[in-house]
Ligand SMILES: Nc1nc2c(c(=O)[nH]1)N[C@H]1C(S)=C(S)[C@@H](COP(=O)(O)O)O[C@H]1N2
């Protein structure tokens with residue numbers, strides 16, 4: 001069958017094409033990308049600290065953190081190494097609900113995500129609030145496996161996936177946009193996949 005307008009051999013645009021940012025391909029698996037070895041953090045030794053600069057504001061242990069409201073987020077994710085995965089299904093605690101439990105509004109325009117492996121990544125605070133990001137605890141209904149960042153990882157699905165810090169143990173409000181691990185090594189300070197902000201200097 002020849003579809004009028006697409007008889008030249010080009011594929012007609014599909015709904016899927018519209019969901020794949022420029023330069024990305026659709027991945028069916030779930031690749032693991034880590035800068036170093038996988039830390040194995042047991043629930044009993046896990047904690048999450050909200051900080052304003054060096055000053056801790058509030059700290060939750062695993063039991064306390066799991067008592068916070070759980071929200072579902074099903075989103076497409078985009079890794080800078082060019083894979084896009086559709087409809088990844090997470091449950092976790094919205095950053096909004098963490099701030100509410102601490103009894104605070106955002107304390108500065110920028111936030112640094114902190115991880116057990118020493119990894120950091122910077123995100124403007126407004127990209128973490130208003131339902132945009134969560135600390136994910138479950139992937140497809142099950143605890144997140146250690147290689148994908150369990151017990152808990154940040155999920156900021158509208159930015160390249162390096163912003164979704166695995167093995168998360170804190171969020172730190174910072175006055176300036178302080179580059180994190182990959183941002184110090186040539187990756188874009190913001191990382192919007194729809195604007196193809198892969199490397200430092202990309203528009
Ligand atoms: N703590 C920590 N978080 C991390 C990383 C890391 O090395 N350490 N790698 C980042 C990168 S570059 C990507 S693409 C995603 C990969 O997540 P995945 O392994 O679940 O696919 O995690 C991000 N979060």
Ligand SMILES: [Mo]
Pocket residue numbers: 033079080081161162
């Ligand atoms: Mo990555």
